[in-house]
Amino acid sequence: MDNALRFRDDAPHEEPAVTLDAFIGQTNAGAVRLESDEDARKLIPYLGQLALIEVAFPKFRDGRGYSAARILREAGYTGELRAAGDVLVDQIPFMRRCGFDSFAPEADIDADALGRALAHYEHVYQKAADGRSPVWALRHG
């Protein structure tokens, strides 16, 4: 995977991701792929054994994966969380905020454009899954 699209220090987990159905049936896998219409909460009992969860974005307009990511992070998942599919450069800042830390876009992403997109906003208005302090916390720090 392109290093510019991975925001983790650990070694990439190379095991191929299995489907949710296959994973629930054989619970020793360490990598699973969640389709956009699948319920992320089904993975919650198994988060400790997972090193990679890949969340599918079949179309960039399909925003269900943003909620899936937050649900997994809110449940304490610390492994790699990858957005895969129709992932566009201007969406990655939102995805980072929701807890994604690696990206497998179908189309190439320009590294400079991504760098700029990630640097635009110094401040955010709401708490999310990335640990950034919202401005209301800064105001009342």
Place this chain on the structure above:
Amino acid sequence: MYKYDEYDQAIVDARVEEFRDQVQRRLAGEISEDQFKPLRLMNGLYLQLHAYMLRIAVPYGTMDSRQMRMLAHIARKYDRDYGHFTTRQNIQYNWIKLEDAPDILADLASVEMHAIQTSGNCIRNTTSDQFAGAAADEVTDPRPWAELLRQWSTFHPEFSYLPRKFKIAVIAAEEDRAAMRLHDIGLQLYHNDAGELGFRVFVGGGMGRTPMVAPVIREFLPTADFLSYLEACLRVYNRYGRRDNIYKARIKILVHELGAAEYARQVEEEWAHVKTLGLDPPPGEFERIAAQFAPPAFETGIADTVDRSDPDFAVWLDQNVKAHKQPGYAIVNISLKPVGGIPGDASSAQIDLMADLAETYSFDELRVTHAQNIVLPHVKKAELYAVWQKLAAADLASANLDLISDIIACPGLDYCSLANARSIPLAQKIAKRFESLDRQRDLGELKLKISGCINACGHHHAGHIGILGVDRKGTENYQLLLGGSGAEDASLGRITGPGFDEDGVVDAIERTVEKYRTLRTDGERFLDTYRRVGMDPFKEAIYG
């Protein structure tokens, strides 16, 4: 009024630079129109029939004179010297060049304004009561809550690719001046029996091709849980709202298909989890915002009477001026519906004049209404006559508020790429037919609303009289609806029967209101009579 601090300003400035970067990539051909579309849409830039249209947010419809003058400046410098105030309390410009859009956003940012999330499948500009802070019947000013919503919803990372657009309205009075129950989420502030302030939460209202009046999904939400509860409402929608069919993707369909009780149960379950995440700002943040909406320094002990000796002024006074909670003051409604005009349009000179009047006579405040008019919320009664004279000199003193010529109309086929029929010429014809103000006043409150297609931007479902333009075998055809309301007695209009051509629908309206005159009892509005007697007598009058 809310003033940006360094954080708000930094975020809006960053947006200008981000959009400038996106436009440059588009103009350089680095991204396709397909990829650019969601980016420009999230910033209120639509490609219409003839040019780009830019929609600018007026959060909860409130502006000061400096901001209003900037709108005039944009009309002069970048457009054709006018702007169009919309049913969502915003303003849009119809003749924008893509390469100018970043400069316009920079100009807006210099007066604490933006176009963030004025389109796209995200949380749109929050709307509110145009009389907030002035109305005698409000329990509190709803705008600090709307500002909290503005901040929470701005660039919300989880809810920027929802199944469909999402509109929230907040009010704080029993009288609903914001069509609250026709929003995806409607919030009504009130005090419960224990005297605590909270929200009655309505979810799943809307217009479009499947109009619905929102049901209550929570009778009382404590203010401390405000944002975490909305987060849960949106998360259930984002996960389970339909994405297979654009026409079934609004939250109203989800709530309808699940049933309000089941949707509410799922929200409560999600909220039990979300509430533990610490998403709600501390009370100090609300207090910081609310302090900026403190009432202006009203004078006390001033005259509470008005000299009515000029008869034209007296007519305007009775029709367009509303009661203020502060003795000696009044709320002035400026109608943007002169006979022959385009509903909601104002020239840059008119926008500047309204800004001047706000600065001199209304504690520097203006409001945009969902009926596409402007409000000066705090005018001294002793100065009403002077204000009226200046408005009259600028063709802004039409005394037709809430009368049949105070028409809500979408831009229609003159501008919009979605429209099937023209709305503006029809609105002009209706206003012309009922030009006599005596006749309009005799007909009384009559809310007429026109949409040029089934998407219902002109709120035709909520009109006492509604008109829907459709395409019938290549010609424009207009269906007539009766009995809708966007107010506290919210209801959806019913179609009278076969549609009409442009002149035919004006005739049908005339027959409808003449029938009403023969049926009404003392004090009955058109809507009241319709509700009492039903559709049949009107049908007979129209088609008989």
